[in-house]
Amino acid sequence: MIKQLEIENFRCFGQSTLSGFERVNLIGGQNNSGKTAFLEALYLNCSPRAETVMKLRGITEEIMMTFPERAWDGLFLNHNNQANAKVTSDVDIQQEKPSLLLSCNFLSAKSKYPEGRLLDLVKSNELDNDEFNAFNNIFTNSENLLSILNISFSTEKYENMSLILATKGRYKIIERNGNFQQISFISATEKAPAHYLAQQYDKSYFKGYADKINEAFNIVDPSIREVRTLMSGDTLYLSRKNQRPMSIALFGDAMNRVAHFALELINNQAGILLVDEIENGIHHSHQKQLWQWLFALAVELDVQIFATTHSLEMLTAFKEAAMGTQYESEVAYFKFARHVKTGEIISIKREIDNLDYALSRSKEVRGE
Numbered sequence: 001m002i003k004q005l006e007i008e009n010f011r012c013f014g015q016s017t018l019s020g021f022e023r024v025n026l027i028g029g030q031n032n033s034g035k036t037a038f039l040e041a042l043y044l045n046c047s048p049r050a051e052t053v054m055k056l057r058g059i060t061e062e063i064m065m066t067f068p069e070r071a072w073d074g075l076f077l078n079h080n081n082q083a084n085a086k087v088t089s090d091v092d093i094q095q096e097k098p099s100l101l102l103s104c105n106f107l108s109a110k111s112k113y114p115e116g117r118l119l120d121l122v123k124s125n126e127l128d129n130d131e132f133n134a135f136n137n138i139f140t141n142s143e144n145l146l147s148i149l150n151i152s153f154s155t156e157k158y159e160n161m162s163l164i165l166a167t168k169g170r171y172k173i174i175e176r177n178g179n180f181q182q183i184s185f186i187s188a189t190e191k192a193p194a195h196y197l198a199q200q201y202d203k204s205y206f207k208g209y210a211d212k213i214n215e216a217f218n219i220v221d222p223s224i225r226e227v228r229t230l231m232s233g234d235t236l237y238l239s240r241k242n243q244r245p246m247s248i249a250l251f252g253d254a255m256n257r258v259a260h261f262a263l264e265l266i267n268n269q270a271g272i273l274l275v276d277e278i279e280n281g282i283h284h285s286h287q288k289q290l291w292q293w294l295f296a297l298a299v300e301l302d303v304q305i306f307a308t309t310h311s312l313e314m315l316t317a318f319k320e321a322a323m324g325t326q327y328e329s330e331v332a333y334f335k336f337a338r339h340v341k342t343g344e345i346i347s348i349k350r351e352i353d354n355l356d357y358a359l360s361r362s363k364e365v366r367g368e
Contacts, residue, residue, distance in 0.1 A: 001304045002042065002272070004090035009077045010102070011037035018347040019090075022332045024298055024305045026278075026318050027347075029336035034345040035308040038336070039185060039274045042306060045087040045100045046183040046272055048153035050162045050173040055185065061171065068147035068166040072104055075149075098155050105148040153178065182271025184264040188280055188308075192260040194235035194249055200263035201236050202229055209266045212297060216262040219289045220254050220282070254281040258290070265294070269301045278307040279314040287317035295327040319359060322352045 004019035012034050027035050040056055053059060057074070064071045073079040085102040151162040160178040165171060204213055210227070217224045223240045230237060236259065237245035248255055257280060265273050282290060298305050309315055315333065322331045333355050335348045350358065 002046075002089050002091060005038070005042060005045070006086075006088040006090075007038070007041050008086040009080070009083050010041050010075065010085040010087060012077065012345065013037060013041070014077055014344050016345045016347075018334075018345075020332065020334075020347075020349045021304070021306070023330035024295060024327075025307070025332055025334060026315065027306065027308045027334045027336060028310070028315060033336040033338065035336055036188070036276050038345075039276055039306060039308065041087045042089070042272070043183060043185045043274055044102075044151075045089050045098060046181045048100050048151050048160065048162070048178075048180065050151065050164045050175050053149065053151065053164060057187075064147075064164070064166040064171045065169050068168060068171075069106065069145050071147055071166055072102075072149045075102055076104075098153065101150070101152040101154075103150045103152070105150065107146040107148070153180075182268040183274065184268050184271070185274040186257075186261050186264065186276065188277035190260070191253065191256055194247060195233065197236045197248060197256070197259050197263065198229045198233050200267055201227065201259075202233070204263055204266045207266065212266060213259070213262055216258050216290075216293060217255065219286050219293060220258050221251065252281075254283065257281045262293075265297055265303055265305075266301065268303060271303055273298075273303055273305045275305070275307040277310060279309050279311040282314075284311075284313040284317070287314050288321045291318050291321035295321060295325075295331065299327065299330060315355075316359060319352060319355050323356055328352045 001021065001023065003021055004017065005021075006017045007013040008015050012032065016034075018038065027038065029035055036057075044052055044056075053075075054061075059071065059074070070079075072081055075081070076083065076085050081104040086099065088097050088099040090097055145167065147166045149164045151164070153160045158178065160176060162173070162175040164173050201210075201213065204210065214224070214227055217227060217238065221240075224238050225241050226239045226245070228237050228239075228245065229235070236248040238248055238251055238255070239245040248259060261273060261275050261278075279287065294305060297303070309318075318331070318333065322328050331352060333350045333352075335350070336345055337348065338344070339346050
């Protein structure tokens, strides 16, 4: 499990060391206190790929091809892409510390992109001549600035690097995927496509976890009796007693969201699940039971969960679901805040008994 994360010059983080993480971690704090940026840093550290970068906020193909010189600014503190961003994780079951390094390079069209400089940037990807020539031809014919994001990842055992290259009107990804940890990131507003949920359900079904998925659906709607995919595989169908199956899209956003992180949890065994604003769409009356379901399955499947919240109801449900149970030592709440002197982001950890004490006395523990 991840026990500590060191973040430098990434998003809103200057230099922070956040530690003490458990099996299930709920993170609160005021707006702009780094909650989502923390999830993104962890996501990139565990999955240091171009695809991961492309999933982050504000980074789209259109932005890359329209403003290549500014495409990566949002990844760096104060938009300063001249200083590298770094994320290092500390895992309690191994000695190595996986480290991610993000850096930007810019090549001027006036220099005609000297082949030596290009080759230096891509040689660690071991491109053959045909790959390099194809890459070189795309950008040497452009009159625009070439912006290159380097995604470097290293452990004590190996190194891996991916590149995203962009100039006006075009971009290219050069990537060599390594053997990275299983991780899934669900954003605050993400709605999973119906066909994706159907595919994920089939995976969980063949793993023998159909009953667990049904339990998750019943938390939101106890009237659900059956879950299935049809031959087309284009959607997930739910049915109530004495009713014909209907697409999950007709059951509301809460059902989609619960289905999404329930399926990601089951299909990423021994991995990590990240959920931003986990309360979104979930009625407060279902939240305690949902946490109980998550606690049990996270332990059973060896999955570590990091979730953020702005909801006092969700935080209270989190505490009530863990208090006095076998999972009490497996979970913790973290409040993110700015240090009064340095301005850097810090985390304040509360075990369940301390969280209960603070909540019962209306102490400030929630995220606004």
